[in-house]
Amino acid sequence: MSTSVSAAERVRALRAEIEEHDYRYYVLDAPQIPDAEYDRLFRELQALEAAHPELASPDSPTRRVGGKVLDAFAPVRHAVPMLSIRTETDTEASGAFAFDARVRRELKLGDGAPPVEYAAELKFDGLAISLRYEDGRLVRAATRGDGETGEDVTENVRTVAQIPARLRLQEGRAAPPVLEVRGEIYMRRADFERFNARALAAGEKPMVNPRNGAAGSIRQLDSKIAASRPLSFFAYGLGEVVGWPLPETHGATLDALAAFGVPVCAERAVVKGPQALADFHRRMGERRAGLPFDIDGVVYKVNSRALQEQLGFVTREPRWAVAHKYPAEEALTRLLGIEVQVGRTGAITPVARLAPVFVGGVTVTNATLHNADEVERKGGLCIGDTVIVRRAGDVIPQIVGVVAERRPADARPFVMPTACPVCGAHVVREEGEAVTRCSGGFSCSAQRIQAILHFAGRRMMDIEGLGERYVERLVEFEYVHGVADLYRLTLDDLLEMKRRADERDGTVPETVKAGQIATRWAENLLAGIAASKSPKLSRLLFALGIRHVGESTAKTLADWLGRFDWVRRAPAPLLAVLPDIGATVAAAIADFFAEARNASAVDALFAAGVAPADEHAPHPGLAERLAWSELYAALGIPKLTPVRARQLAAVADGERLADGLPADHELPAEVAEAVLAWLAATGNGSALRRLASLRGEILAALPAADIATAVPRSAVAGKTLVLTGTLPTLAREAAKEMIEAAGGKVAGSVSKKTDYVVAGADAGSKLDKAQALGVAVIDEAQLLALLQLDNEGETP
DNA sequence: TATCCTCGAGTTCA
DNA sequence: CTCGAGGATA
Structure with a gap:
């Protein structure tokens, strides 16, 4: 040496x-x-x-300037899982009392028992992190990830000045062999603003909000970048601990961490009973805006470690702690105008244009107002009004109401237009409906554009490269009138269209390079269109944009009927016997195909080479549903109740009935009269014959054996699941497909009928609801286990 | 007939 | 995510 x-x-x-x-x-x-x-x-x-x-040395202070550039973050398995914390949905002070009541109930404390001692602290709005100290040295820092496995962000965390590379030790004391500190990396508001001012001056992109800034910085692969970001840290708990006596209370644990030189927020308290918690919540709420950093609520924890252990966990959440959030941040801004948009179905939606206002971490400029009733409900919004805006569920901007006393004298009230703003056709509002619709249909270019966009969408035909911009141009320059025209586009068409669009917009010089880029773009788009020619039947049905037919109904149609042709030819009563399809939806489907323009559009689509790739035999259960008694009940004959329909079916099938009511029927006279009247009405007789013939055709194609018995059923078969949050490895769509392939159902919202809620990171209100309803909450790993599990085994 | 639940449709911003 | 409306159910 x-x-x-x-x-x-x-x-x-x-x-x-x-x-x-x-x-x-x-x-x-x-x-x-x-x-x-x-x-x-x-x-x-x-x-x-x-x-x-x-x-x-890795824990030298000089490491704080960063330097290492990584390809990716290595996964780190947490020795002790990083908990998520239940959120008290109640935003009022009663949240504290509800928590206390639960704790007392679980601990079996009577009314006479003394108040429980709690630790109250702030809920920082940042990025959860686990710091592992071995023999006093920071050896690893990991993000939460799914709670089980996070990402190794040690290099970046070493650049955070507030995080000690070595624990401070008291004279003569040895460092704990293992001490994992859990806490939050965040950015102070002042640091955030200073950073952004500099970024703007340097012509760089500013951060959106401190939270994103902190999370984004830690997820930088180049630690030099992380080092340039002003990050801070607060500890709030522990992970794995070896060889260090745990303090008796949470409060003492935080004190001990502070003594180790780890930053701990001073705004915390150890209190007794729920009233003191509620006071803390209110006090911090008042001081919230004045704090140097963002918080989204406060956290209550049972202070005693012994009691914490007694309370234990539900799935992955401690019963001894809750987050009590503050209501969504609200802001005042001016309503600059109300524009109306025309949707795919012709729905005219008023949208508020707002003076840009920063609320809930982003700048909001638009907010939907849904419909005329909604505008009225908000206090009859006037242009020029001062309105209260918040981000509902922290995402979608929402106008909460209007500040009446600030209405200017020249404020103009909003009135729903009587003519479509795009095509000029008159608008209609059906009796009892909330939405106003443009009556233009196909002749309204807005509806055509939206219909094509819908058709091309990811969950429908999934045509890559066909976004709003190009659809608008294709329609505007009349290269495309309906969806089938997409399949006839040539390279020349696209290039010509682009040239004309550029010319009109007065942009883009005619250079050789621009031409090459245009050709590349056009080729990609054509490839995308060509690739969409063999969709799944359900996607094609969904893509057509039939009213009331969304993803789920399209799937029902595809699963039960199996062939496009049968869906297309099916009269409304036949459709109405399918699950979840009633008279309204059935009529909408039948009407769609009966409409000449739609029929020719569908023909054109098939002529252009589009064909569903997965047509199959009808659903085995269809025979039962296509019983004449069911079909008769769905015909809509007045006075023919389900019971009478069964009586009628006993004596006559459809074909016979079309010839006339058999003499041996046992219907009451007035019902028989109604049936005869219905048969006599124009077209009903022949419609019944067509129904009978199609029914025969479908039944003849039914598979002989019951497929269900042959297919191994997973534990999710027949169960209803709800996905929420971001799963660690599976994309939402992938998880959905796996569940459906296993015979399960994925629903959009949680109810009593939900069997499992699959919760990932940042799960929102659905998780709260699941807990409120006592629905089982599982994570991705448990979902995968369930999918593997045979139905005969017990569910976990 | 009333009630509960699920689905469809529209929407925001980065 | 939210709303409204349609379907299932008691």
Whole structure:
């Protein structure tokens, strides 16, 4: 070893001194030496480490400048899972009382028992992180991930000045062999603003909000970038601990962490009973805006570790802690105008244009108003009004109401237009319906554009490269009138269209390069269109945009009838016997195909080479549903109740009935009269014959054996699941497909009938609802286990 | 007939 | 995510 003893010693001394200054500066916020002096020490250490590479150490303060660039973050399995915390949905102070009541009930404390002691702290709006210290040295930092496995972000976390690379130890005390500190990396508001001011001045992209800034910084692969971001940290708990006696209470644990030199927020309290918690909630709510960092609520924890252990966990959430959030942030802004949009179905939707306002972490400029009733309900919004805006469920902007006293004298009330703003056709509002619709149909270009966009959408035909911009142009320049025209587009068409569009917009010079890019774009789009020619039947049905036929109904049609042709030819009564399809939806489907323009559009589509790839035999259960008694009940004959329909079916099948009511029927006279009247009405007789003939055709194609018995059934078969949050490895769509392939159902909202809620990261209100209803909550791993599990085994 | 539940449709912003 | 409306159910 050529390293001189003095160099090694000097390095050690410098590190100790710098660490001490770091602690005083970053954690205690009370620097003891001038910045220039600190910089001198820091540079001396850098120089020594450079001259003696063998003295480098991962926990040297010099590591804070970053340097390593990674390809990806390695997964890290948490020794103790990182918990999520239940959110008290009640935003009022009663949330604290509800929590206390649950705790007392679980602990079987009577009314006479003394109040429970709680630790109350802030819920920081940042990024949860686990810091692993071994023998006092920071060896690993990991994100929460799914709670079981996170990402190794050690390099980036080392650049956070507030996080000590080594724990401070009291004189003569040894460091714990293993101490995992759990906490939140966040960005102070002032740091965030300073950073953004500089970024803007440098022409760089600013961060959206402190939370995104913190999360984005930690997820940088280049630790130099992370080092340039002003991040802070607060500890709030522990993970794995080995060889260190745990304090008796949560409050004492945080005190101990603070003594180790780890930043702990001073805004915390140990209190007794729910009223004190509610007071803390209210007090912090009042001070919220004045805090140097963002919080989205407060957290209550049972203080005693012994009681925590007694309370235990439900799935992955401790029963001894809750987050009590504040109501969504609201802001005031001016209503600059109300525009109306025309949707695919012709629905005219008023949308509020707002003076940009920063609320809930983003700048909001638009908010839907849904329909005329809604505008009325918000207090008869007028252009020029001052309105209250919030982000509902933290996502969709919502207008809460109007500040009546601030209405200017020249405020103009909003009135629903009487003519479509796009095509000029008159608008209609059906009796009892909330939506106003453009009557233009096909002749309304807005509806055509939206219909084509819907057709091309990801869950429908999934045509890549066909976005709003191009659809608008294709329709505007009349290259495309209906969806079938997409399949006739040529390279020349697209290039010509682009040229005309560019010319009109007066953009894009005619260079050789631009031409090449245009050709590339057109080729990609044509490839995307061509690739969509063999969709699944359900997707094709969904893509057509039939009213009331969404993803789920399209799937029902495809599953039960199996062939496009049968869906197309099916009269309404036949459709109405399918599950979840009633008279309205059945009529909408039959009407769609009866309409000449739709029929020819469908023909054109098939002529262009589009064909469903997965047509199959009808559903085995269809025979039962196609019983004449069911069909008769669905015919809509007045007075023919389901009971009478069964009576009628006993004596006559459809074909016979079309010839006339048999003499041996036992129907009451007035019912028989109604049936005869119905048969006599124009077209009904022949419609019945067509129904009978199609019915025969479908039944003849029914598979002989019951397929259901042959297919192994997984534990999710027949179960209803709801997905919420972001799953660690599975995309939402992939999870859905797996569940459906196993015979399960994926619903959009949680109810009593839900069997499982599959919760991922950042699960929202659905998780709360599941807990409120006592629905089982599982994670991705448990879902996968369920999918594998045979139905005969017990569900976990 | 009333009630509960699920589905469809429309929408925001980065 | 929210709303309204349609379907199933008691």
